[in-house]
Amino acid sequence: MNSFFKSAACGLALLVHQSLPAFAEDVTLNAIFMKQAAYSEDDTKAMAKAFEDANPGLKVNLEFVPYEALHDKIVAAQGAGSSGYDVVLFDVIWPPEFATKGFLQDVTARVPKADRDKVFDGAWTTVDYDGKIWGMPWILDTKYLFYNEDMLKQAGISAPPKTFEELAEQAKIIKDKGIAKYPIVWSWSQAEALICDYTSMVGGAKGSFMQDGKLSFDTGGSVEAVNYMKKTLDDGVTNPNSREYLEEDVRKVFSAGEAAFAMNWTYMFNMANDPKESKVAGKVGIVPAPGFKGKAEASAINGSMGLGISAGSKHPEEAWKFITFMTSQETQNKYAKLSLPIWKSSYEDPAVTKGQEKLIDAAKVSLGVMFARPMTPSYPELSSILQKDIQQVLLGQASTDDAMKAATKAAGRLR
Amino acid sequence: MAPAQQDRTAWLLLTPMIAIMVLVTAFPLLNTLWLAFTDASLTGQGYVWQWVGLENFAYILDDSDFRAAVGHTAYFTVLSVSIEVVLGVLVALLLNQEFKGRTLVRALLILPWALPTIVNAVMWRLIYNPEYGSLNALLTQIGLLDAYRSWLGDPATAMNMVILADIWKNYPLIALIALAGLQTVPKDLYEAAIMDGANAWTRFWKITLPGIMGSLSVAMVLRAIEAFKVFDIFYVMTRGGPADSTKTVSFFVYQESFTYLRAGSGAAYALTVTAMSALMIAIYVVMLVRREKRS
Numbered sequence: 001m002n003s004f005f006k007s008a009a010c011g012l013a014l015l016v017h018q019s020l021p022a023f024a025e026d027v028t029l030n031a032i033f034m035k036q037a038a039y040s041e042d043d044t045k046a047m048a049k050a051f052e053d054a055n056p057g058l059k060v061n062l063e064f065v066p067y068e069a070l071h072d073k074i075v076a077a078q079g080a081g082s083s084g085y086d087v088v089l090f091d092v093i094w095p096p097e098f099a100t101k102g103f104l105q106d107v108t109a110r111v112p113k114a115d116r117d118k119v120f121d122g123a124w125t126t127v128d129y130d131g132k133i134w135g136m137p138w139i140l141d142t143k144y145l146f147y148n149e150d151m152l153k154q155a156g157i158s159a160p161p162k163t164f165e166e167l168a169e170q171a172k173i174i175k176d177k178g179i180a181k182y183p184i185v186w187s188w189s190q191a192e193a194l195i196c197d198y199t200s201m202v203g204g205a206k207g208s209f210m211q212d213g214k215l216s217f218d219t220g221g222s223v224e225a226v227n228y229m230k231k232t233l234d235d236g237v238t239n240p241n242s243r244e245y246l247e248e249d250v251r252k253v254f255s256a257g258e259a260a261f262a263m264n265w266t267y268m269f270n271m272a273n274d275p276k277e278s279k280v281a282g283k284v285g286i287v288p289a290p291g292f293k294g295k296a297e298a299s300a301i302n303g304s305m306g307l308g309i310s311a312g313s314k315h316p317e318e319a320w321k322f323i324t325f326m327t328s329q330e331t332q333n334k335y336a337k338l339s340l341p342i343w344k345s346s347y348e349d350p351a352v353t354k355g356q357e358k359l360i361d362a363a364k365v366s367l368g369v370m371f372a373r374p375m376t377p378s379y380p381e382l383s384s385i386l387q388k389d390i391q392q393v394l395l396g397q398a399s400t401d402d403a404m405k406a407a408t409k410a411a412g413r414l415r
Numbered sequence: 416m417a418p419a420q421q422d423r424t425a426w427l428l429l430t431p432m433i434a435i436m437v438l439v440t441a442f443p444l445l446n447t448l449w450l451a452f453t454d455a456s457l458t459g460q461g462y463v464w465q466w467v468g469l470e471n472f473a474y475i476l477d478d479s480d481f482r483a484a485v486g487h488t489a490y491f492t493v494l495s496v497s498i499e500v501v502l503g504v505l506v507a508l509l510l511n512q513e514f515k516g517r518t519l520v521r522a523l524l525i526l527p528w529a530l531p532t533i534v535n536a537v538m539w540r541l542i543y544n545p546e547y548g549s550l551n552a553l554l555t556q557i558g559l560l561d562a563y564r565s566w567l568g569d570p571a572t573a574m575n576m577v578i579l580a581d582i583w584k585n586y587p588l589i590a591l592i593a594l595a596g597l598q599t600v601p602k603d604l605y606e607a608a609i610m611d612g613a614n615a616w617t618r619f620w621k622i623t624l625p626g627i628m629g630s631l632s633v634a635m636v637l638r639a640i641e642a643f644k645v646f647d648i649f650y651v652m653t654r655g656g657p658a659d660s661t662k663t664v665s666f667f668v669y670q671e672s673f674t675y676l677r678a679g680s681g682a683a684y685a686l687t688v689t690a691m692s693a694l695m696i697a698i699y700v701v702m703l704v705r706r707e708k709r710s
Contacts, residue, residue, distance in 0.1 A: 068654065071674065072669075072673045072674055075457060075673060075676060078459050098459075101456070101457070101458040101459060101676065102458045102459035102460050103458070104459070189568070189654075189656060189657075190653075190654060190655060190656025190657055190658065190659070240565060240568070241545040241565040241568055243565065243568040243569075243657055244545065244565050244567050244568025244656070244657065245568075252546070253546060258546070311459035311460070312459065378675070380674045380675055380676075381674070384670065387656075388658055388659045391656065391657050391658035391659075392658045395569070395570055395657055395658055397570070397658060
């Protein structure tokens with residue numbers, strides 16, 4: 001080949017190469033999700049696959065991280081200056097921080113006005129902050145009280161507890177009869193999971209995290225909650241290992257038939273009822289988490305999560321399209337086994353309720369009484385403070401009063 | 416080529432490499448130095464910052480949580496490195512003996528060290544599991560323990576348990592270096608000592624240990640520097656809990672920067688930790704210089 005042909009071929013190749021992107025306008029969205037609780041990895045992948053099939057030219061790159069790493073991954077990816085993720089899964093406690101620090105795009109204009117009434121209020125609080133909307137709620141979740149129906153029957157207990165006091169009494173009976181060594185299991189490891197159980201109890205004691213406009217943890221419901229936690233440990237009705245457990249550990253202990261009661265998220269209902277995963281399949285009872293006697297009938301923690309568009313995303317339109325698909329009633333109804341839909345009318349749809357009527361009944365009560373963790377842009381630090389101080393009580397290193405006073409003082413110094 | 420021109424060419428050829436080194440080493444360091452004197456916070460649009468002078472460092476001096484973290488880290492470093500050294504030397508002595516299958520055992524020795532830290536941490540978490548962990552099973556079956564217990568959920572044991580996991584993974588490195596050192600100790604010294612009537616104990620203290628001390632002390636200092644900046648094993652095994660009893664300085668810096676988004680004070684904490692490591696690095700350099708002088 002002479003050089004003329006060579007350069008001509010090169011030029012042609014270059015031309016073809018440069019014009020290629022014009023033919024295929026593929027957009028790849030990077031999305032970050034979490035590994036545990038709520039929708040499983042498989043469910044999420046299946047949803048994304050359905051989205052890709054329905055939208056040729058759009059690809060979704062999914063990344064799954066443990067919940068404990070989710071916040072730090074989202075902020076580090078953007079803080080590092082790379083465009084990072086397009087779609088991020090965020091927890092109900094992060095919007096104040098993410099909004100004030102500019103990690104999320106304001107999507108107020110994108111959310112159809114008509115949807116506001118069709119979705120539970122508790123779900124909207126996940127994405128509302130400062131009068132704006134920062135994403136679309138995806139996981140509507142709270143912690144329920146699960147119980148082992150066989151163990152209760154064996155102990156001669158006719159109905160599951162309606163108050164936290166009753167829970168401790170029933171657990172004592174089960175322990176005394178030797179049915180379970182440690183009847184109740186919780187996720188009280190030094191992690192957000194501990195704050196979720198604590199918050200649920202504070203709500204059940206009609207407590208408040210604010211006093212005279214300041215964060216406060218050393219009075220009323222907060223003290224009652226921590227005292228209760230400590231007392232169940234001292235009485236031997238709470239599994240002492242709870243202090244190193246996360247939600248998955250709770251599920252494993254309950255599924256192994258070693259606990260009579262467990263607090264956990266929605267996803268445990270169908271997993272504990274799956275014979276492949278559990279020894280107690282078919283014997284899983286579920287009720288709303290109780291309240292304290294004379295204070296509340298039931299308690300619940302707002303543990304919802306939303307999907308948002310990260311501030312650095314170059315493809316907000318496509319990202320929103322994906323979010324709309326993931327949060328649509330159709331998608332949510334189809335995958336309602338591990339996480340319940342955000343849409344009110346879904347709870348009357350037989351396709352959703354079938355086979356999990358007990359869960360739906362509990363959800364109808366719990367979703368109405370969801371109690372929120374403190375709303376502050378410094379939430380991650382506040383949570384660390386509370387985790388440490390509450391754990392000190394649970395480990396017998398400090399009295400409730402001292403520890404919660406210390407927490408209040410530290411919270412007052414938050415910037 | 417004239418020598419001067421030769422020099423110039425050499426420098427010219429070195430420039431790209433020097434530029435890269437400056438870029439990857441000096442830039443992040445200088446950036447951290449600058450951050451440490453600001454109140455920078457991490458946002459979606461990068462840093463938002465204001466100059467605050469020495470305020471961050473003044474805060475550090477008064478921070479009891481950070482002091483506690485330094486304490487935990489020092490405890491971890493001293494205990495794990497010293498046990499690793501003792502264990503490493505003993506194993507090296509054993510593997511220096513002639514016996515059947517020695518090559519195989521030497522190869523096996525590498526295994527724990529070759530494991531990624533994360534894998535090691537997950538593995539030990541399973542071993543320590545309070546419901547079905549094999550440590551609990553072992554100790555109850557041989558009668559040392561009445562009932563299964565929570566090792567990582569108890570502040571009295573959590574740190575020591577992580578140290579045990581770290582020792583298992585890292586002593587092989589010391590053992591290998593000590594083993595290499597043993598090969599260089601001249602055999603005739605032992606023969607002469609035996610002739611003089613020295614027993615095994617004396618031979619170890621007078622010949623073996625001085626013979627391997629050079630390489631051993633370098634390994635020790637390097638391990639100590641590494642142990643001081645430990646992060647991953649705690650991140651997986653305890654996340655600083657229970658009740659902050661296993662929070663190390665690296666974890667502290669990480670939380671300050673990426674969980675609380677305070678890049679400024681995070682950088683100040685990081686520099687403080689670096690200064691502490693620098694002290695150990697200085698010891699290492701002094702050692703290297705001394706060794707070079709001797710040989």
